[in-house]
Structures are given as structure tokens and as C-alpha cells.
Amino acid sequence: MSTKFGRLVSLVCKRGFSISTSVQKGASEQGVKSLNLCSAINQALQIALDSDPRSYVFGEDVSFGGVFRCTAGLADQFGKKRVFNTPLCEQGIVGFGIGLAAMGNRAIAEIQFADYIFPAFDQIVNEAAKFRYRSGNQFNCGGLTIRTPYGAVGHGGHYHSQSPEAFFCHVPGIKVVIPRSPRQAKGLLLSCIRDPNPIVFFEPKWLYRLAVEEVPEDDYMLPLSEAEVIREGSDITLVGWGAQLSIMKEACLDAEKEGISCELIDLKTLIPWDKETVEASVNKTGRLLVSHEAPITGGFGAEVSASIVERCFSRLEAPVARVCGLDTPFPLVFEPFYMPTKNKILDAIKSTVKY
Amino acid sequence: MASWLLARSRVFFSTHQPKNLPFLSPPFLNHTSSSSSVPSRKISPTLFCFSRHESTKADAQLELEHDVAEDDTNQAIDFPGGKVGFTSEMRFISESAQKRVPCYRVLDDNGELVKYSNYVQVSKEMGVKMYSDMVTLQTMDSIFYEVQRQGRISFYLTQMGEEAVNIASAAALAPDDIVLPQYREPGVLLWRGFTLQQFVHQCFGNTHDFGKGRQMPIHYGSNKHNYFTVSSPIATQLPQAVGAAYSLKMDGKSACAVTFCGDGGTSEGDFHAAMNFAAVMEAPVVFICRNNGWAISTPVEEQFRSDGIVVKGKAYGIWGIRVDGNDALAVYSAVHTAREIAIREKRPVLIEALTYRVGHHSTSDDSTKYRAIDEIEYWKMTRNPVSRFKRWVERNGWWSDKDELELRSSIRKQLMHAIQVAEKAQKPPLEDLFSDVYDILPSNLQEQEKLLRKTIEKHPKDYPSDVPL
Known part of the structure; x- marks a missing residue:
């Protein structure tokens, strides 16, 4: 129970999440509002639709505002021709989006839950990702952004909880981006929408309401493929993304009480990822821990781990630690056991530092 | 009209x-x-x-x-x-009506106009170009097939038996209609002015191939010709065509998207996704299904139990027509009209063209292992779309034996020359292995390119010598 309690504390503590250190370009101090992640996404979509008349938002139940309310009000403001429902068919949504994007539009598609993205896997992997390459750059669908909520929520079971990011990280030609907070979500989503490459944007749905942060109201973008050191430390580097960072931050705070100084890095973009920032940090700390909710085997943590071992082998003072989901389907009743919780991370921090 | x-x-x-x-x-x-x-x-x-x-x-x-x-x-x-x-x-x-949906035709097997037939008039210029392009496609197929058999290109796939669907559908479209092909429709690209040399360059995967040597032969594409690059997966282009059509509609263009698939492709989820999306989105898209009887070795009886493909449109709320795919005039008329309906009514149309794949599926296939030679011969001889259309243009006094000889020999010569040119052309440079994965080269690819170049220096014999470094 204590592990679950730990998670709840970190999320209920709304203001505690703001660990963004970067000052966004164009953010004016006057126009800053306290927003949750869902509203930040909504604001990004509103700006995207407003700033480019050839941008479209569509997906299942998007028109009335979406099952998570991320698209609330957009159909009223921009009309049902630009913000619209689609039939319940993920491969259709992505295929349609590719065609729309290939004609020079910004196609912002929503897959209602990342758990349901698999019918669209072929369209993403074989079509979107290869569209530019296979045509010799004659055609591209770079205007395509696929938004999809991912991750645990405490009661989602098999099909409302998964973190399928690793599947997409094996696909040259797409980018995979995951924000950790409202301010990050808005700036990264706008970057994704305007990036000339197809992108899968995973939204940490547990944070839709729980993460609240000061978010600049104006139009700003945060760079892709740039990781961010969100907490500096000297004993061990922790790498994560999305909702897991809040758990990792809790572990960092507890470790600090025991005299361990942790550096925490938000990868933000999983492919193509910023190895240099992680490498520099590990060269400083000599230790690495990677954590994600997805099953450990074949997870993206394995890629981070292998790459850093390649680059920092002689500097490493302990094996790279991975604290991840179990290799089981995502369970309902057993969710607290499955999750890479704060104390699992804390234990791994301690054993890695003591190694 | x-x-x-x-x-x-x-x-x-x-x-x-x-x-x-x-x-x-x-x-x-x-x-x-x-x-x-x-x-x-x-x-x-x-x-x-x-x-x-x-x-x-x-x-x-x-x-x-x-x-x-x-x-x-x-x-x-x-x-x-x-x-x-x-x-x-x-x-x-019931699963189907008592009678199968009839097949619209204009010309009978002898190339004579069927009594009371209704069709869109074809001018002499148009008729001659249609016939010439059908012959060009036929000639291109037979020469490329041989070139593949000689081992000079790795793969080929002919249009034999489906020349009318290829050319007549293209002829009925406007140049700014967006085409999302399957892979057995290069005739559309030919009609639009893609040169024989450009076809040959693609099949040889040389530096002049628009696709930079990245895809197998026959994966043509040309932005200039509004012809999306072919990809091998079946039916994936269909929902994309709906998105493209929606864009045309929103931009107020007087154009439609046109997409092709085969009978096998209609079993894919993407076919059903596309039909349903097109209907719901009221997208100006024309689906042309070449029902050629065979999906590699799988006959239509093992593909579906509906009355072919045309009836599937009805369930999705889409208009449809079944047309004799070996009758160029019928295909032309149906596509011409479907296009007008799609654009004017802002709605999709499904065309099922009954045709036959006279050739093997590809150069990797021997279709005599799974179908009767008599069947192939019947479609090759009696129902040949090229000779049927030829009889019609001849009867109109638009075409003579002399024209025929001159055309065939000219195309042959052009192709032989184009092949020589393509064979001599360089392969695409190594940098094309890495470019275009993204709009710009990310650091991981920069790193991998550097590493690969070092390896090539160390082990030059491991790599083809004709790829410029």
C-alpha cells in the first residue's frame, strides 16, 4: 500500500510537478495561466487550428470534445469540417491522416487510447514512416501528428493502461514524443504539429487533470530531440519520460534524504533521441537508472541502457539499472505490484550507488 | 451528359x-x-x-x-x-440478389459497339492516344519481362490483360486528379507523361530513379504527375486517398482522388476503412477495383462470397458500377462519369472492373501451377482488351496496319535505347541511404553514416563497387 500511497501523494500534490527549468522563447510573464495537462493540450490544438487554416483535428468522439475533453470547444470554434468525428477505425484514422497530410495539411489525429493504436500499426510503420523515403522525397506526410493517451491510471486494466512507445521507437521515419507536464505538453505538441515529419505523441493520461502548472498562454514551441536535465545531481543519473518522471522525482527526493544526489533527465523525444545529454550526465555521475511503465523486456530503457554502456563503459561504476513494468499484460487488481513504483526506484538507486 | x-x-x-x-x-x-x-x-x-x-x-x-x-x-x-x-x-x-449485378459494356468482344450503348464520346485524338498507350504498355511489359528474365533487373510485374483499365481510366481523369495507385496501374503514369526512360530508370534503381534506388522495380511515383509513390502493402493507399480527397474538397478544388486496388485488396481492413470513411466524410474519391480473378494464386471464390466487389459499396452507402474492364470505352465512360459525380456531388464512387490477369502475378510467380492454361488463353485471345479496342479504332478509320507496325517498332527501339542508358547510369550515391528518413539527418544517422564509411574503407570488397561513395 505504501507504494501506491507514494504515487498518489506525488500526483495529488498538484503544484509539485513543475520541474521545468527551461524558459520558453516567446513566453511573456503576463500571459501565464495555471493549467492542467488536458487544458494545455486543448490550448495547443486551438493555437494550431487558429494559426494554420489548413490544419485539422479528428478522431473518435473528437467533435464533442473527446472522451478526455482535450478537444473541447474546438469544433464550435473552427467548425465541424476542421474538427470532426471519424468512424471507429484506427487504421482508417491514420490512413486518412496520411492522405490529408500528404496534400500539405496539418493532420492532427487522435487515437482514443494508445492501447487501441495497433490496428493503425501498418499505416504508421509501413506508410507514414516510409512515405518520404520511399518516394525519394517527392512526397511526405510530415504534417501528420498522432496524439494518443497512454499509461496507467490506477484502474485501467489491460486495455486502458498500456505504454506501447517502444514498438514505435523501432521505426525509422517517425518521431516519438512524450511530455511530462502541462507546459511541456503544449510546447512539444505545437512543435510536433509543425515538425515536417510524422510523429506519434503519447499523452500521459493520468496527468490530464492531476498535473497543473503555469503555462504561457501564447504560441510557443519546445525543441524536439533535446533531452532536459530537470534536476541536477552528482551520484546517479535517472532517465525517464512522461508520467514516470513524477515518480522518479519522488524517489530523487527520498534518496536525497539519505544523502544520495540524483540527476533526473526527461528524454521528451524517444526517437531520434538525445544521447549526448544522457552521455554527458552519466560521464559526470558514473551511474545510470532508466525507468518506464512499459514491460522491461524490449522496452526503450533497454536501448538507453545499451547505448550508454557503449559510450560510457569505462566510466560506469555499476551496472545500468532498469526499473520498469513487469513482463505481464498490464493487470487490473495487480497494478500496484506491476508498476515501477517510487520505492522500487529508490531501492535500485541505493543498490546502484552502493554497488 | x-x-x-x-x-x-x-x-x-x-x-x-x-x-x-x-x-x-x-x-x-x-x-x-x-x-x-x-x-x-x-x-x-x-x-x-x-x-x-x-x-x-x-x-x-x-x-x-x-x-x-x-x-x-x-x-x-x-x-x-x-x-x-x-x-x-x-x-x-439474402447475401445477394437473384441475379448478379450486370456488367456495363460498350464494345463487344469483336470491338463493335453494342446496340443502344451509352457512353462518353471519345475523339479521334483521344482514341488514338488510348490505343497507342495500350500498345506502349504492352510492349513495355513484354520487354521488361524479358529483361528481368535475363537477370538485368531484379523483379517485374506485368499489366497483361489489364491494359484497358490502366489506360482508359487514366484517359478519363484530369491531370490534377490525385492518383493513389496499387502497383498494377503504371498505365496511368504513362498516360500522364512519365517517359519510358523514367520507367526504365526506376526499374534499374539508378541515380535517375525518383525513388533513389530505395524500392524494388515497378514502385513508380511522380509528384509532377500527381501519382503517389507505389508501396507494396495491399490496400494501404485506400484510406489515404480518402484523406487526399477530403483535402481537395476543403480546398475547393475541382478534382478528385482516384485510387486502385485488386480483388484481393478488398479483403484488407483498409478497404473497408476507406469505403466507410469516404462515405461518412463525403469525400470526392473514386475507388477503382481491378477484379482480375486472382490474388496471386487465390481465386475470387476463396477471397469473398459476395457478388464481387460492386455490391460492397452499397453497404457503405456508396454508389457503384460494375464495368467490363476489358472494354476501354466502358471503362472510360464509367470513370469519366464517376469522376464528375465525385466532384459535383462530393461523394465517393466505387467502380468494379471485371478483367483478368493474363500474366503471372510477378516474375516470382508461375501461375500455371494454380490455374488452367485454357483459362489464360481465353482471356489472352478472345477477351484481349487491346485487340478489342484496336478493332474499334480501325473501324473508325483512325488506325492502320502501317501505324501499328511503326508504333510497335518505335516503342521497341525507344525502350531498348532507354535500357542501355539506364544500365550505364550510376547507382544512387551512398548518402541516399541515409537521406529522407526525416527531413534532415538526425544525429544517430550521421553517426551511422560515419561508421559505415569507415567500414567501407576497411572492407571495400564487401560492398558493391558501382555505388558512388
């Missing part, structure tokens, strides 16, 4: 009463009118009972037409999507 469409309009059908279509008057739509006044209980239940239903205990009846009698009273379910009448009869709707 309306007048010629009128007489044949019953082969277009719709699940709804058409909007703004004065030329589609009710008598031609009685086939789909659900409020038939003939009480269907007059039909003998046993007459239309299929054997597999005979043992069911319930007094269920199988309706062959969709005219289950409604109760006389005005009672109806006010259901989302529209009112539905009640009936006290338990009748199941």
Missing part, C-alpha cells in the same frame, strides 16, 4: 434517395426502394430458402430482395440515422 446516363442509371445504385440528381428518376431506383408495395409474403418461403437454412426450426424466411414488407401502420423506430419501419415478418436478407 444526363441523357445517356439516364438509360443506364440503374447500374448506379444508392442506399439513399440521391440529392440533387434530377436525372436519376425513381423508376430507375426501384431496385433499392425499400418501401415496395408488393407484400413479400407472397413469395414462397421455400423457393428462396437456401439448403443450409432448411433445418432451422424457426419459421424464418430468406429475403432475396431488401423488400421485407413493412406493417401498414405508420409505426417506425425513430432511430439515430433515420426512421426504420416495423415488420411482423421474420425475414433474413
Whole structure:
């Protein structure tokens, strides 16, 4: 129970999440509002639709505002021709989006839950990702952004909880981006929408309401493929993304009480990822821990781990630690056991530092 | 246009009463009118009972037409999507009508105009270009096939038997209609002005290939010609065509998206996704299904149990027509009209072209292992779309034996020359291995390119010498 309690504390503590250190370009101090992640996404979509008349938002139940309310009000403001429902068919949504994007539009598609993205896997992997390459750059669908909520929520079971990011990280030609907070979500989503490459944007749905942060109201973008050191430390580097960072931050705070100084890095973009920032940090700390909710085997943590071992082998003072989901389907009743919780991370921090 | 469409309009059908279509008057739509006044209980239940239903205990009846009698009273379910009448009869709707949907044709097998046929007129210039391009496609296929057999290109796939669908559909479109092909439609690209040399360059994967040598032969594409690059996965282009069509509609363009697939492709989820999306989005897209009887070795009986493909449109609320795919004039007329409907009505149209894959699936296939040679010969000789159209252009006095000889020899010469040029051309440079994965080269690819170049320096014999470094 204590592990679950730990998670709840970190999320209920709304203001505690703001660990963004970067000052966004164009953010004016006057126009800053306290927003949750869902509203930040909504604001990004509103700006995207407003700033480019050839941008479209569509997906299942998007028109009335979406099952998570991320698209609330957009159909009223921009009309049902630009913000619209689609039939319940993920491969259709992505295929349609590719065609729309290939004609020079910004196609912002929503897959209602990342758990349901698999019918669209072929369209993403074989079509979107290869569209530019296979045509010799004659055609591209770079205007395509696929938004999809991912991750645990405490009661989602098999099909409302998964973190399928690793599947997409094996696909040259797409980018995979995951924000950790409202301010990050808005700036990264706008970057994704305007990036000339197809992108899968995973939204940490547990944070839709729980993460609240000061978010600049104006139009700003945060760079892709740039990781961010969100907490500096000297004993061990922790790498994560999305909702897991809040758990990792809790572990960092507890470790600090025991005299361990942790550096925490938000990868933000999983492919193509910023190895240099992680490498520099590990060269400083000599230790690495990677954590994600997805099953450990074949997870993206394995890629981070292998790459850093390649680059920092002689500097490493302990094996790279991975604290991840179990290799089981995502369970309902057993969710607290499955999750890479704060104390699992804390234990791994301690054993890695003591190694 | 309306007048010629009128007489044949019953082969277009719709699940709804058409909007703004004065030329589609009710008598031609009685086939789909659900409020038939003939009480269907007059039909003998046993007459239309299929054997597999005979043992069911319930007094269920199988309706062959969709005219289950409604109760006389005005009672109806006010259901989302529209009112539905009640009936006290338990009748199941049959899987297909008593008669198969007829196939629209203009020319018979001898290239003679069928009496009372309705078609879109083709000028002499158009007719001659259509025939010339069909011959060019035929010649290109036979030469490329041989070139592959000689081992000079790795793969090829012919259009033999489907020249009419290829060329006549292209002829009926406007140049700014966006084409999302499957892979057996290079005739569309040929029609639009992609040169023989450009086809050859692609098949040789040299530095002049627009695709930079990245895909197998026959994966053509040309932005200039509004012809999206071919990809091998089946039917993936169909939902994309709906997105492209939606864009054309939103941009107020007087153009449509046109996409092709085969009979096998209609089994893919993407086919159904595309049909449904197109209907719901009211997208100006024309789906052309080349039903050529065979998906590699799988015959249509093992592919689906519907009356072909045209009937599938009806379930999605899409108009459709079945056309003789080996009749260039019929294909031309159907596509021409479908295009107009799609653009004017902002709605999709499905065309099923009945044709036949006379060639093997590809150079990796030997179709005599799974189908009768007699069948192939019948379609090659009796139902040959090129010779059928030739008879028509000849009868019009537009074409002579001399023209034929000159054209065939000229195309042959051009192709032989193009092949020599393509063979001598360099392969694409190594940097093309890495470019275009993204708009710019990310750091991981920069790193990998550096590493690969070092390895090549160390082990030059491991790598082909004709790729410029």
C-alpha cells in the first residue's frame, strides 16, 4: 500500500510537478495561466487550428470534445469540417491522416487510447514512416501528428493502461514524443504539429487533470530531440519520460534524504533521441537508472541502457539499472505490484550507488 | 451528359434517395426502394430458402430482395440515422440478389459497339492516344519481362490483360486528379507523361530513379504527375486517398482522388476503412477495383462470397458500377462519369472492373501451377482488351496496319535505347541511404553514416563497387 500511497501523494500534490527549468522563447510573464495537462493540450490544438487554416483535428468522439475533453470547444470554434468525428477505425484514422497530410495539411489525429493504436500499426510503420523515403522525397506526410493517451491510471486494466512507445521507437521515419507536464505538453505538441515529419505523441493520461502548472498562454514551441536535465545531481543519473518522471522525482527526493544526489533527465523525444545529454550526465555521475511503465523486456530503457554502456563503459561504476513494468499484460487488481513504483526506484538507486 | 446516363442509371445504385440528381428518376431506383408495395409474403418461403437454412426450426424466411414488407401502420423506430419501419415478418436478407449485378459494356468482344450503348464520346485524338498507350504498355511489359528474365533487373510485374483499365481510366481523369495507385496501374503514369526512360530508370534503381534506388522495380511515383509513390502493402493507399480527397474538397478544388486496388485488396481492413470513411466524410474519391480473378494464386471464390466487389459499396452507402474492364470505352465512360459525380456531388464512387490477369502475378510467380492454361488463353485471345479496342479504332478509320507496325517498332527501339542508358547510369550515391528518413539527418544517422564509411574503407570488397561513395 505504501507504494501506491507514494504515487498518489506525488500526483495529488498538484503544484509539485513543475520541474521545468527551461524558459520558453516567446513566453511573456503576463500571459501565464495555471493549467492542467488536458487544458494545455486543448490550448495547443486551438493555437494550431487558429494559426494554420489548413490544419485539422479528428478522431473518435473528437467533435464533442473527446472522451478526455482535450478537444473541447474546438469544433464550435473552427467548425465541424476542421474538427470532426471519424468512424471507429484506427487504421482508417491514420490512413486518412496520411492522405490529408500528404496534400500539405496539418493532420492532427487522435487515437482514443494508445492501447487501441495497433490496428493503425501498418499505416504508421509501413506508410507514414516510409512515405518520404520511399518516394525519394517527392512526397511526405510530415504534417501528420498522432496524439494518443497512454499509461496507467490506477484502474485501467489491460486495455486502458498500456505504454506501447517502444514498438514505435523501432521505426525509422517517425518521431516519438512524450511530455511530462502541462507546459511541456503544449510546447512539444505545437512543435510536433509543425515538425515536417510524422510523429506519434503519447499523452500521459493520468496527468490530464492531476498535473497543473503555469503555462504561457501564447504560441510557443519546445525543441524536439533535446533531452532536459530537470534536476541536477552528482551520484546517479535517472532517465525517464512522461508520467514516470513524477515518480522518479519522488524517489530523487527520498534518496536525497539519505544523502544520495540524483540527476533526473526527461528524454521528451524517444526517437531520434538525445544521447549526448544522457552521455554527458552519466560521464559526470558514473551511474545510470532508466525507468518506464512499459514491460522491461524490449522496452526503450533497454536501448538507453545499451547505448550508454557503449559510450560510457569505462566510466560506469555499476551496472545500468532498469526499473520498469513487469513482463505481464498490464493487470487490473495487480497494478500496484506491476508498476515501477517510487520505492522500487529508490531501492535500485541505493543498490546502484552502493554497488 | 444526363441523357445517356439516364438509360443506364440503374447500374448506379444508392442506399439513399440521391440529392440533387434530377436525372436519376425513381423508376430507375426501384431496385433499392425499400418501401415496395408488393407484400413479400407472397413469395414462397421455400423457393428462396437456401439448403443450409432448411433445418432451422424457426419459421424464418430468406429475403432475396431488401423488400421485407413493412406493417401498414405508420409505426417506425425513430432511430439515430433515420426512421426504420416495423415488420411482423421474420425475414433474413439474402447475401445477394437473384441475379448478379450486370456488367456495363460498350464494345463487344469483336470491338463493335453494342446496340443502344451509352457512353462518353471519345475523339479521334483521344482514341488514338488510348490505343497507342495500350500498345506502349504492352510492349513495355513484354520487354521488361524479358529483361528481368535475363537477370538485368531484379523483379517485374506485368499489366497483361489489364491494359484497358490502366489506360482508359487514366484517359478519363484530369491531370490534377490525385492518383493513389496499387502497383498494377503504371498505365496511368504513362498516360500522364512519365517517359519510358523514367520507367526504365526506376526499374534499374539508378541515380535517375525518383525513388533513389530505395524500392524494388515497378514502385513508380511522380509528384509532377500527381501519382503517389507505389508501396507494396495491399490496400494501404485506400484510406489515404480518402484523406487526399477530403483535402481537395476543403480546398475547393475541382478534382478528385482516384485510387486502385485488386480483388484481393478488398479483403484488407483498409478497404473497408476507406469505403466507410469516404462515405461518412463525403469525400470526392473514386475507388477503382481491378477484379482480375486472382490474388496471386487465390481465386475470387476463396477471397469473398459476395457478388464481387460492386455490391460492397452499397453497404457503405456508396454508389457503384460494375464495368467490363476489358472494354476501354466502358471503362472510360464509367470513370469519366464517376469522376464528375465525385466532384459535383462530393461523394465517393466505387467502380468494379471485371478483367483478368493474363500474366503471372510477378516474375516470382508461375501461375500455371494454380490455374488452367485454357483459362489464360481465353482471356489472352478472345477477351484481349487491346485487340478489342484496336478493332474499334480501325473501324473508325483512325488506325492502320502501317501505324501499328511503326508504333510497335518505335516503342521497341525507344525502350531498348532507354535500357542501355539506364544500365550505364550510376547507382544512387551512398548518402541516399541515409537521406529522407526525416527531413534532415538526425544525429544517430550521421553517426551511422560515419561508421559505415569507415567500414567501407576497411572492407571495400564487401560492398558493391558501382555505388558512388
